[in-house]
Amino acid sequence: MSDATPATLPVNDLDAYIADFASFVQASPSSYHAAEEVARRLEAAGFDRLDETEAWPSTPGRRVIVRDGAVIAWAQPEGASATTPFHILGAHTDSPSFKLKPNPTTGGDGVLQAGVEVYGGPLLNSWLDRELELAGRIVTDDGAVHLVRTGPMLRIPQLAVHLDREVNSKGLTLDKQRHTQPIWGVAGEEPDDLLAELARFAGLPGATIVGHDVLVADTQTPARFGRDGELFASGRMDNLSSVYAGLTALLAAPSESAHISVLAAFDHEELGSESRSGASGPFLEDVLVRIAAGLGAGDDERRRAFAASWILSSDAGHAVHPNYPERHDPANRPVLGGGPLLKLNANQRYASDAIGSAMWAGVCARAGVPTQPFVSNNAIPCGSTIGPLAATRLGIRTVDVGVPLLSMHSARELAHVADLAALGAAVAAFFAND
Known part of the structure; x- marks a missing residue:
C-alpha cells in the first residue's frame, strides 16, 4: 500500500471530478439511462455512434455503441494493426433495486x-x-x-x-x-x-x-459531507463510480497508442450477467471481433491480440466498517481515503493474480495514487464481479479493482471523494500506458 494520503493525491481538480460525477449519477437512474448518458457525452466529444446492424468503419477513430442497458466505446489509434492489443475497462450499469x-x-x-x-x-x-x-x-x-x-x-x-x-x-x-x-x-x-x-x-x-x-x-441528490467535505453519499455508486471513471479516462485517452482503449459497461451484473447485454453474453466479444476484423485480423491474429490484452474489471468493494470490524479480514484493512482496491480471492471470485497485481501496482504508481488490497474474511464469502466471467469467455488476463464503499447495496452508499477521483486517475493511466 502506498504511503500517499488523500491530501497529497495528484488528481486534477478533484472538486470538479466529484461535482460532475454527481451530475452523471443524477442523469443515470437506470441502466438504460446510464448507457445513453455515456453515449451522449461521448458523442458530444466527437465519438461516432454506430449501429450493430450496419457495417463499421475500419479507419482510426472513436466510436460508441449501445445495446439495451449496456454500452461499449473505444478509441482506435493511428497505426493499429491486426495484432494490436486492447486495454479494456469493464464495469456495470445496473444496481440493486x-x-x-x-x-x-x-x-x-x-x-x-x-x-x-x-x-x-x-x-x-x-x-x-x-x-x-x-x-x-x-x-x-x-x-x-x-x-x-x-x-x-x-x-x-x-x-x-x-x-x-x-x-x-x-x-x-x-x-x-x-x-x-x-x-x-x-x-x-x-x-x-x-x-x-x-x-x-x-x-x-x-x-x-x-x-x-x-x-x-x-431521488435524493448526491452530496458531499463530513468534516472537510471528504465524504460522498449517493445512490448507485456500485457501480456508476467505475462507469464514470472509465468514461472520463476514455475521453482523455491519447490519440497515439500501441493499444486500443475500450470502455465496456455491461448490464445485469447484479443478476449474474447472463443476458445479451451482460458480461457473460457475447456483447464485448462481438465488438472486439468486429474491430479486429476491420483491421484485417484472422483467427490467429485476433488470438494474438487477445493474448497481449488486459481487462481492468472495476467494481466497488468494501471498506472496513468501524461498527463491524470483525466482519473483515484481520490483516487486510482497506479504509476510506486509502485509495482504490485491488480485489483478491483464492477461489477466483475475483480474477486478479500475481501478474495482474503487479500491473495494477504499476498503473497506480504512474497515476500517483495509492492502492490497498481487499480480501474477504474466510468466514464471510465475498461476491463476484464481471472479471472472472469476461476472463473465462475471452481468455484475456484480468485484474479486479474498485473503490471502497460503506453501505454497499444500500439505496444510498458512502465513499471518500479522493478514492473516487483516484480511480479515475488510475484508469486514465491504464489507458495511457503501453
Missing part, C-alpha cells in the same frame, strides 16, 4: 401501489421512507422504444413503531412481497393506471405501453 411487474397497478385501503419484484440484492430497509422514482424504458404499440423517468413519485412507508413495539429490540424483518410495494397515489374516482402515468411522463399521453423494463430509483 426493484423492478416493475406486469400489471403493476395495485393497492388497497384507499391507496395506489406499484407491483414490484426485487432486482438483485438490495438492502431492503434502506429503501424505506424515501422519495423514489420509476425509471427505465417503455415500448409502445408502434414498436418505438422510449426512456422514461417520473421524478419523485413513490414511497415505501415503514410501519410505525406504535404498531411494531419490538422493532428496535428484535430487528426489522421485511417480507419481499408484502412489505416492499411502494405507494404512488390515493385512489380516486377516475380509473388509475400506472402504465398510463408512465406514458404521460414519457411525453406520450394516451399511448399504449406493450412492454417495459422499469426500475425504482432513489
Whole structure:
C-alpha cells in the first residue's frame, strides 16, 4: 500500500471530478439511462455512434455503441494493426433495486401501489421512507422504444413503531412481497393506471405501453459531507463510480497508442450477467471481433491480440466498517481515503493474480495514487464481479479493482471523494500506458 494520503493525491481538480460525477449519477437512474448518458457525452466529444446492424468503419477513430442497458466505446489509434492489443475497462450499469411487474397497478385501503419484484440484492430497509422514482424504458404499440423517468413519485412507508413495539429490540424483518410495494397515489374516482402515468411522463399521453423494463430509483441528490467535505453519499455508486471513471479516462485517452482503449459497461451484473447485454453474453466479444476484423485480423491474429490484452474489471468493494470490524479480514484493512482496491480471492471470485497485481501496482504508481488490497474474511464469502466471467469467455488476463464503499447495496452508499477521483486517475493511466 502506498504511503500517499488523500491530501497529497495528484488528481486534477478533484472538486470538479466529484461535482460532475454527481451530475452523471443524477442523469443515470437506470441502466438504460446510464448507457445513453455515456453515449451522449461521448458523442458530444466527437465519438461516432454506430449501429450493430450496419457495417463499421475500419479507419482510426472513436466510436460508441449501445445495446439495451449496456454500452461499449473505444478509441482506435493511428497505426493499429491486426495484432494490436486492447486495454479494456469493464464495469456495470445496473444496481440493486426493484423492478416493475406486469400489471403493476395495485393497492388497497384507499391507496395506489406499484407491483414490484426485487432486482438483485438490495438492502431492503434502506429503501424505506424515501422519495423514489420509476425509471427505465417503455415500448409502445408502434414498436418505438422510449426512456422514461417520473421524478419523485413513490414511497415505501415503514410501519410505525406504535404498531411494531419490538422493532428496535428484535430487528426489522421485511417480507419481499408484502412489505416492499411502494405507494404512488390515493385512489380516486377516475380509473388509475400506472402504465398510463408512465406514458404521460414519457411525453406520450394516451399511448399504449406493450412492454417495459422499469426500475425504482432513489431521488435524493448526491452530496458531499463530513468534516472537510471528504465524504460522498449517493445512490448507485456500485457501480456508476467505475462507469464514470472509465468514461472520463476514455475521453482523455491519447490519440497515439500501441493499444486500443475500450470502455465496456455491461448490464445485469447484479443478476449474474447472463443476458445479451451482460458480461457473460457475447456483447464485448462481438465488438472486439468486429474491430479486429476491420483491421484485417484472422483467427490467429485476433488470438494474438487477445493474448497481449488486459481487462481492468472495476467494481466497488468494501471498506472496513468501524461498527463491524470483525466482519473483515484481520490483516487486510482497506479504509476510506486509502485509495482504490485491488480485489483478491483464492477461489477466483475475483480474477486478479500475481501478474495482474503487479500491473495494477504499476498503473497506480504512474497515476500517483495509492492502492490497498481487499480480501474477504474466510468466514464471510465475498461476491463476484464481471472479471472472472469476461476472463473465462475471452481468455484475456484480468485484474479486479474498485473503490471502497460503506453501505454497499444500500439505496444510498458512502465513499471518500479522493478514492473516487483516484480511480479515475488510475484508469486514465491504464489507458495511457503501453
